[in-house]
Amino acid sequence: MTGDWIIAPILLPATLAGLALLLARTRPALARVLSLAGTTALLALALWALTTTTAPLAYRLGDWPAPFGIVLVLDRLSALMLTLTAALALPVLIHAIANGRDRQGAHFHALWLFQLMGLNGAFLTADAFNLFVFFEILLIASYGLMTHGGGAQRLRAGIAYIAVNLVGSTLFLFALATVYSVMGTLNLADLAVKMADLPEGDRALMRLAAVLLLLVFAIKGALVPLHIWLPGTYAQAPAVVAALFAVMTKVGAYAAIRFGTLVFPPDLPATGTILSDLLLPAALLTLAAGAFGALAARSLPQAASFAAIVSMGTAFTAIAGFTPQGLAAALYYIAHSTFAGALLFLISDLAATRPAGSRLPGALAALFLTAAIATVGLPPLSGFLGKLFVLQATAPQAALIWPALLGASFLMLLGLSRLGSDLFWKPQGPPAAPLTAAEVAAPLTLIAALVALTVFAGPAHDHMARIAADLSDPAPYIAANALEGTP
């Protein structure tokens, strides 16, 4: 069965983004409607993909057969990531529109849709060079979104962000050229097939390429020591944009999972466990760096940025072994941390619009408390279950991993408690304006998503386990590509 509609999550935002670009100056209200309609349609498409996808489906661009043409493949993992992206984008977009955050500069909606197009493309493509192209699309849109509204501080942080990512893109190209010069192909399935019987003499080059690719994904996923761009960028970006960026770091995790299970699985003689060996120490250091950063943070956007680093550390700790249990736990935690991280940024947006030193409304404090509980991983929200799954999956190395995970959670608890009391109890000024319905709608939706993840943790984790099982048996994914020249 072929699925021509697989390309819809890329084509739809691309078309609408073009229209939004034309309409931005003359009919801004129509651009809002387009963007809202597009994001809603993407969520509907993604949910349909999530519920109906069982075996991987392929779409051949221009009907060129793989590995000569580019193939998009939708499997359960891609469907999950599409759903996460759309389910995060819709409430954040509603927040941006309801509170006028999209009016602080031109072309917010066009950039927003291009960003979604890049994200969806990166999650769907089954070609390494096409992955690079979609990375660039989502990055160039994110440069615009990050500096949306302008300001000297924000532009300066933007330059650092762009420079780091340009270096990342250059490394990606070096890695892809190395892969192509050895393997003669960039189709992921074709690579997976050919890696199995790689001659002894070429193995060193492929190990080099694997490490270069890991570095690229580590920049995207904010792994220590390549995390340095994240706190400055996220803290300076407009809060609604930082909330959407909660899913951007997950692109790094997704790509690491895809390459680490399909192209460089740990049982492959050519590369062996080289990815795991590098990922685990980096992930543990990420936990420490993020936790100490959260402890030292003086403002809510800073604390939320470091919380994002800790969440990536937790996810990569679970990913590092590339075991089915670890991947299932990581995916559940990624789903949770996408919503929880965005929630913290939306709350910082609401706090930032009220004058400094004024007494913030109690409802905002309640929202912050909920977000902090979810982020730190205390019961009863899904953060607790996510951490529990990760702890369970890493039980064989408990002596090394558990102290780091639990210690990071404790430091985050301290940091967020202190920040919360500073923010809500210390100010003695006049009371700030109470929250309006438009302001709480999106945060409450995100909390509802977290509650749903908690209540339906059983089915959700079962689904993640099915995805992990799919990943450990790449044969159907390879078969979906219908490679020319292989039976």
Next chain:
Amino acid sequence: MEMLFATAIGALTFTGVYLMLRLRSFPMILGLTFLSYAVNLFLFAAGRLTPDAAPIVGTTDAPADPLPQALVLTAIVISFGMTAVIVMMSLGARLEGGDDRVDGQDAP
């Protein structure tokens, strides 16, 4: 020829990395440009260096591999666009912030 090609890529990368580590945005952008030149040549070499061979089947006995050439074209376009973006951003930051240091510190 391989020696010349490899040396050129190495020299470009060296220059790029050195300039990129400078504190001001202009040398940093030049460094990024040098790095992208280096990687474009590197991509080109991924299809093997084949002198006097068009990437069209039937024109020569051993046609060159067309795919790296397509990849290089894509990479050139993207790095060109990205350079334009970072130049515009740096100009904006220079005009709004009053100096062009990239480390977030104010000039002494």
